Amino acid sequence: MxxxxxxxxxxxxxxxxxxxxxxxxxxxxxxxxxxxxxxxxxxxxxxxxxxxxxxxxxxxxxxxxxxxxxxxxxxxxxxxxxxxxxxxxxxxxxxxxxxxxxxxxxxxxxxxxTNYRQTTVQDWKDAADFASAIGFPAHGLIVGKPGESVFDKDCKDLTALEVQVQLALQSGPVELETDMRAHRNxxxxxxxxxxxxxxxxxLRSNCPDCASYGFGEESPIAGAPCESCGLPTHAIMAKNIRCDACGHSQRVDLVQSVPASRCNYCNP
Ligand SMILES: [Zn+2]
Ligand SMILES: [Zn+2]
CATH class of the missing domain: 3.90.950.10 (Maf protein)
Structure with missing residues (x-):
């Protein structure tokens, strides 16, 4: 280890x-x-x-x-x-x-x-509805914005949340936002x-060529042919897997063709 x-x-x-x-x-x-x-x-x-x-x-x-x-x-x-x-x-x-x-x-x-969401509330009822929708209190909620009279990230239950929201409402509509810090989400x-x-x-994949760890840097290759006319489209047809230690690369085909609905010629 x-x-x-x-x-x-x-x-x-x-x-x-x-x-x-x-x-x-x-x-x-x-x-x-x-x-x-x-x-x-x-x-x-x-x-x-x-x-x-x-x-x-x-x-x-x-x-x-x-x-x-x-x-x-x-x-x-x-x-x-x-x-x-x-x-x-x-x-x-x-x-x-x-x-x-x-x-x-x-x-x-x-x-x-993700529960990433924001809202502006005018009263406590709307705030309570938003809190329930985003999974509060298991998921954290931020009241207000930096620099405002109320800016709170630490409410642990509805009672504490109501105190902060009511306080903030005294100066007008209040912005609520899901707390995206990992420990609160x-x-x-x-x-x-x-x-x-x-x-x-x-980390467990070794390069087939130089045996170095970390094989698998992927990049997409576009140009999958249209199944109807055979012209290349913008759709991904394969991926390139590369070793960033020695530069060795492998191509992995993903699809042979794509439906004509994705073709600029058949379906402009
Ligand atoms: Zn086509
Ligand atoms: Zn290598």
Whole structure:
């Protein structure tokens, strides 16, 4: 078992330690570093760079602060789905950093399984309905915005929530938002666990060419032929799996053709 340091303030350890253990890593949390200074979900500090950059920064910091070879960083993002923009969408990234080999291996999962939501309420009844819809108190709820007279992330039950909401309502309509910090959001914890399982799988896959760990960096190949006219479409037909240590790659075919409904020529 090799030690790996996880930089987190939000008790993500329980979600990642099982899967990482299967890959031979024992996870320890590095505390005392304010990860919120790297950016937060509640808008107090804006995040810089991409989500993968943010996870990688945390993984490298974890290795640096622990003095260990391996570091782990987690970063989530939430917003409208990338296809229709109409449903809430979550994306989790886990970055694994090997300081000796200077290798970064990332895993990402995404999907609609998130309770990411906001609303503005005029009275306590609407607030109570929203709280029940998002799974409060098992899921945390944030009352107000940073800088407002009431900005509270710590209500543990309906009674405490009502006190804060009534107080905030004295100065007008109140914004409510699901708390996306992992320790206050069991749905997110489950997604982080799935991401850790994916990372663990990848850490256990060795490159068929150089035997290095972490084989499986995937990129999609578009151009699946239309089943009717045979012209290439924008649909994905295969994926390329690559070793980032030696560059060896394998192509995996996914489909032979796609329906004419996806063809720009047959169905413009
Ligand atoms: Zn066609
Ligand atoms: Zn290789």
């Amino acid at each position: 090799q030690a790996i340091a996880l930089l987190t303030q939000h008790s993500k350890q329980s979600a990642v330690e099982g899967p990482l253990q299967e890959a031979g890593f024992s996870v320890s949390t590095i505390s005392g570093f304010d990860t919120d200074s790297l950016g937060t979900f509640t808008g107090t500090v804006a995040r810089k760079g991409t989500q993968v950059d943010a996870a990688a920064t945390k993984a490298k910091l974890a290795a640096e602060l622990s003095g260990w070879r391996f570091g782990l960083g987690s970063e989530g993002s939430f917003g409208p789905d990338p296809y229709t923009g109409m449903i809430a969408w979550g994306r989790e990234v886990l970055a694994f950093w090997d300081d000796t080999a200077q290798r970064l291996i990332c895993a990402a999962v995404q999907g609609p399984e 069991p749905t997110r914890m489950r997604m982080i666990r799935r991401c850790a399982e994916l990372l663990s799988q990848r």
